[in-house]
Amino acid sequence: MLEGFTLFAKALWGFMTPWVLFDVLWATQLGIIVGMLPGLTATMGVALMTTLTFHMEPSNAVLILVCMYVGAIYGGSRSAILLNIPGTPANAATAVDGHPLARQGMAGRAIGIATTGSFLGSTIGLIMLAFFTPLIGNFALKFKSFEFFWLAIFGIVICGNLTAPKDPLKGWISGFLGLFVATIGMEPYHAYQRFSFGYMDLTGGIHLIPAMVGAFGFTEIITVMKQTRMEVVKGKIDRIFPRMADIAKYWKGIIRSGLVGTFIGAIPGVGEDIAAWTSYDLAKTASKTPEKFGKGSIEGLLVAETGNNSAVAGAMIPVLSLAIPGSAPAAVLLAAMFIHGVRPGPLIMIEFPSFVYQVVAMVLLATTAMFVLGLSMVRPLVKVLAIPREKLMPVVFVLCVIGSYAIQARMFDIGVMVVFGIIGYFMREMDYPIAPMVLGIILGSILDKNLIRSLIISEGYPLYFVESPISMVIAGVTLITFFSRTQWFRALKSKIGSVIRNPVLRSNKPD
Amino acid sequence: MKPENMPKADFVTSIVLMVFGVWVLLHSIQMPRFENLEANPFSVPGIVPGLLGAIIFLLSLVVFLRSLKQKGYRLGISATVIRNFTKDASIQRMLATILVCGVYGLGLIGRINYYLATFLFVLAFLLLFQYRPSQNDPRPVKLIAMSVLQAVLTAGAVGAVFRYLFLVELP
Structure with missing residues (x-):
C-alpha cells in the first residue's frame, strides 16, 4: 500500500512540469468540446487523438488520451442539458433531468451540478482504480488459457446482455461477429491466411482503430445527418458554481453511484452509458422523491453524471490488469498503450508497476482540469453548440479518414473505416449494439489463442475447461447470464418463486 | 426504425446472418488440417472460426424463429412502399x-x-x-x-x- 502511494506521488510529481500541465489543459478542454458536440463521441475523440499523439513520448501520449477521455465523457453533459441531445451515449441519462432543469431557467445550475457530479464520480473511480488494479493484476497471474478463454466468452455475453437489455440475442450476435472479424488474417499456429482470399491487405487482419473510427465515428455522422432538423441552444446561462447544500444532501447517492459506476465500468465492454443508467435507476428506487425524476431532479442529474464519470476510471481497471477494455474508449486507450510499447495485462505489476500509478495520476490531473475548466468556461463554450452540423460533419469525416490512415499509412484502413461505418449504421437501425462487436474484435485474438491452447492441453476433454475454481466461477456466471434471459429459465424462476411464497404448495410437498 | 417494422427487419437480417454463419462454417471445414505435418488436430486453423460460424448460425436461427412467430415474413413490399x-x-x-x-x-x-x-x-x-x-x-x-x-x-x-x-x- 505504502509502496503504491510512493509510486503514485512520484508519478504525480513527474507530471508537474509546465508543458505537461499545458497538455492536460488543452487535451481536457478539447475533450469537453468533442464530448459536447453531438456526433463526436469519446471513442472517436480518443481514436483520433491516438493518431495525433503517435510520435509523442508514451507517458505524454497516454496522458493526453486520458484527458480526452475524461473530458469527453463529462463534456457530453453540456449538450444533454442544453439541447436534450446527449453529446456522447454516456450522457443519455443526464438529459432526462438536465434538460428539464435548463427549460426551467436553471441551465447554469444544472451544468454546475453535472460538473461536480462528474468530478466526484471520477474521484471515487480513481481511488478504486489505484486500489483494485494491483489486486486484480496479481490475481490474474494465476490465470491460464482456460481462464482467459472463459473471460473472453464472459466479456461477450455480459456486454451483449447489458448493451442490448431488451434483446440480448442481438448483443451476443454482434459480439460473435466481432470475434469472427478478429479471425480474419494470418492465424498464430500455422501462419495460415484465413478469410483473406489472396488479398494481401487482409492477411494482416482488420485493425481495431479504423474499425472503431468507422463503427463509432462514421456511423454517428450518418445518424446525425439523417435527422431532418436539430435543436438549437435557447435561453441564458444562470449561476454555474454549485451550491454545497445541493451536493451534501445527496452524499449517499453520490457514493453509491461512484461505486456502482466504477464496478460497471470495469465489466468488459459495457461502458459509461450503462453505468449512468444503472446509477440513475438505483437512485430513483432509493430516492425519497422519485416522482421528481425526469422532471428536473437535482439528485437524478447528480447521480447520472457521477455514474458515467466513475465508469471512466472503472473501465481502466481491466485495461491495465487484464488487457481487456471496460468500455469502447478504453479499448482505443488499450490499443494506444500497445502502440506506445506498454503491455498492459496480468504482468503489468511485474513489468511496469509504476505505469499503473502513472495512470492514476493522469486520471487525477484530468479530473481536476475537467472540474476547473467545467466551471470556468461555460458561456464561451456554449457558442460551439451553435455550429450547424452541415458545417461540422464534413470536417469530422475528413478527420475520420486521415485518422484511420495515419497509424499504418494504408489505404485499406480507410476502406475498413467506411465499411464498418455503414455496417455500424445498419446494425444500429436494426437494434444490434455496436459495442459487443468492437469488444469481439479486441477479444478475438485472446479467444483464438487460448481456446486452441486449452483444446491441446485438454485433448478436447470438456471437463478440463472447468477444472480450476476460477474457470468454474467465470463459466458459471457466463452460463447463468446467458440462460437467465431465456423464457424457460424465467418460467422456472417464477415457478420456484411461487412455490416458496405459496404455503399451500409448500405444505403439499412430499416428505 | 419503427418497432412494428422490427420483426420484418429481423426476418431479413436473420436469414442473411444464418447464410453467413453457414458460409463461415463450411469455409472453416475446408481449411487445411496439416495432417502431413502431423499437426495437433486441435490446432487446425478452421476450428475457432468454425465454432464461431456455428454459434452465429444458431443465435440467428433463434432470431429467425422469433420473427416467424411475430409474422415478420409478411414483408408487405409494394411499389408504393418503395416509392x-x-x-x-x-x-x-x-x-x-x-x-x-x-x-x-x-x-x-x-x-x-x-x-x-x-x-x-x-x-x-x-x-x-x-x-x-x-x-x-x-x-x-x-x-x-x-x-x-x-x-x-x-x-x-x-x-x-x-x-x-x-x-x-x-x-
Missing part, C-alpha cells in the same frame, strides 16, 4: 451522406491529390446539405463563397497538420 421509402427526407439525407463520404473515402482519396480531394469533398458536402436552389435562397453567392472558404481551410489545415506536424505521408 414512399425513397421519398422520405431522412432516407434521402442518409443515402446522400453515405454516397458523398463513400466517394471521397473509397474513390477520391489516393487517386487524386489529397488537398484537392478533401477540398472537393467538403465543398460538395456543404453545398449538398445547405444549398436549396428551388427555395430561391436569397444569398447563394455568399453561401457558395463561404463553402469554398471552409473547404479550402479544412483541406489546408488538416493536410498541413498531419503532413508537417505529425509527419504523416498524406494518401
Whole structure:
C-alpha cells in the first residue's frame, strides 16, 4: 500500500512540469468540446487523438488520451442539458433531468451540478482504480488459457446482455461477429491466411482503430445527418458554481453511484452509458422523491453524471490488469498503450508497476482540469453548440479518414473505416449494439489463442475447461447470464418463486 | 426504425446472418488440417472460426424463429412502399451522406491529390446539405463563397497538420 502511494506521488510529481500541465489543459478542454458536440463521441475523440499523439513520448501520449477521455465523457453533459441531445451515449441519462432543469431557467445550475457530479464520480473511480488494479493484476497471474478463454466468452455475453437489455440475442450476435472479424488474417499456429482470399491487405487482419473510427465515428455522422432538423441552444446561462447544500444532501447517492459506476465500468465492454443508467435507476428506487425524476431532479442529474464519470476510471481497471477494455474508449486507450510499447495485462505489476500509478495520476490531473475548466468556461463554450452540423460533419469525416490512415499509412484502413461505418449504421437501425462487436474484435485474438491452447492441453476433454475454481466461477456466471434471459429459465424462476411464497404448495410437498 | 417494422427487419437480417454463419462454417471445414505435418488436430486453423460460424448460425436461427412467430415474413413490399421509402427526407439525407463520404473515402482519396480531394469533398458536402436552389435562397453567392472558404481551410489545415506536424505521408 505504502509502496503504491510512493509510486503514485512520484508519478504525480513527474507530471508537474509546465508543458505537461499545458497538455492536460488543452487535451481536457478539447475533450469537453468533442464530448459536447453531438456526433463526436469519446471513442472517436480518443481514436483520433491516438493518431495525433503517435510520435509523442508514451507517458505524454497516454496522458493526453486520458484527458480526452475524461473530458469527453463529462463534456457530453453540456449538450444533454442544453439541447436534450446527449453529446456522447454516456450522457443519455443526464438529459432526462438536465434538460428539464435548463427549460426551467436553471441551465447554469444544472451544468454546475453535472460538473461536480462528474468530478466526484471520477474521484471515487480513481481511488478504486489505484486500489483494485494491483489486486486484480496479481490475481490474474494465476490465470491460464482456460481462464482467459472463459473471460473472453464472459466479456461477450455480459456486454451483449447489458448493451442490448431488451434483446440480448442481438448483443451476443454482434459480439460473435466481432470475434469472427478478429479471425480474419494470418492465424498464430500455422501462419495460415484465413478469410483473406489472396488479398494481401487482409492477411494482416482488420485493425481495431479504423474499425472503431468507422463503427463509432462514421456511423454517428450518418445518424446525425439523417435527422431532418436539430435543436438549437435557447435561453441564458444562470449561476454555474454549485451550491454545497445541493451536493451534501445527496452524499449517499453520490457514493453509491461512484461505486456502482466504477464496478460497471470495469465489466468488459459495457461502458459509461450503462453505468449512468444503472446509477440513475438505483437512485430513483432509493430516492425519497422519485416522482421528481425526469422532471428536473437535482439528485437524478447528480447521480447520472457521477455514474458515467466513475465508469471512466472503472473501465481502466481491466485495461491495465487484464488487457481487456471496460468500455469502447478504453479499448482505443488499450490499443494506444500497445502502440506506445506498454503491455498492459496480468504482468503489468511485474513489468511496469509504476505505469499503473502513472495512470492514476493522469486520471487525477484530468479530473481536476475537467472540474476547473467545467466551471470556468461555460458561456464561451456554449457558442460551439451553435455550429450547424452541415458545417461540422464534413470536417469530422475528413478527420475520420486521415485518422484511420495515419497509424499504418494504408489505404485499406480507410476502406475498413467506411465499411464498418455503414455496417455500424445498419446494425444500429436494426437494434444490434455496436459495442459487443468492437469488444469481439479486441477479444478475438485472446479467444483464438487460448481456446486452441486449452483444446491441446485438454485433448478436447470438456471437463478440463472447468477444472480450476476460477474457470468454474467465470463459466458459471457466463452460463447463468446467458440462460437467465431465456423464457424457460424465467418460467422456472417464477415457478420456484411461487412455490416458496405459496404455503399451500409448500405444505403439499412430499416428505 | 419503427418497432412494428422490427420483426420484418429481423426476418431479413436473420436469414442473411444464418447464410453467413453457414458460409463461415463450411469455409472453416475446408481449411487445411496439416495432417502431413502431423499437426495437433486441435490446432487446425478452421476450428475457432468454425465454432464461431456455428454459434452465429444458431443465435440467428433463434432470431429467425422469433420473427416467424411475430409474422415478420409478411414483408408487405409494394411499389408504393418503395416509392414512399425513397421519398422520405431522412432516407434521402442518409443515402446522400453515405454516397458523398463513400466517394471521397473509397474513390477520391489516393487517386487524386489529397488537398484537392478533401477540398472537393467538403465543398460538395456543404453545398449538398445547405444549398436549396428551388427555395430561391436569397444569398447563394455568399453561401457558395463561404463553402469554398471552409473547404479550402479544412483541406489546408488538416493536410498541413498531419503532413508537417505529425509527419504523416498524406494518401
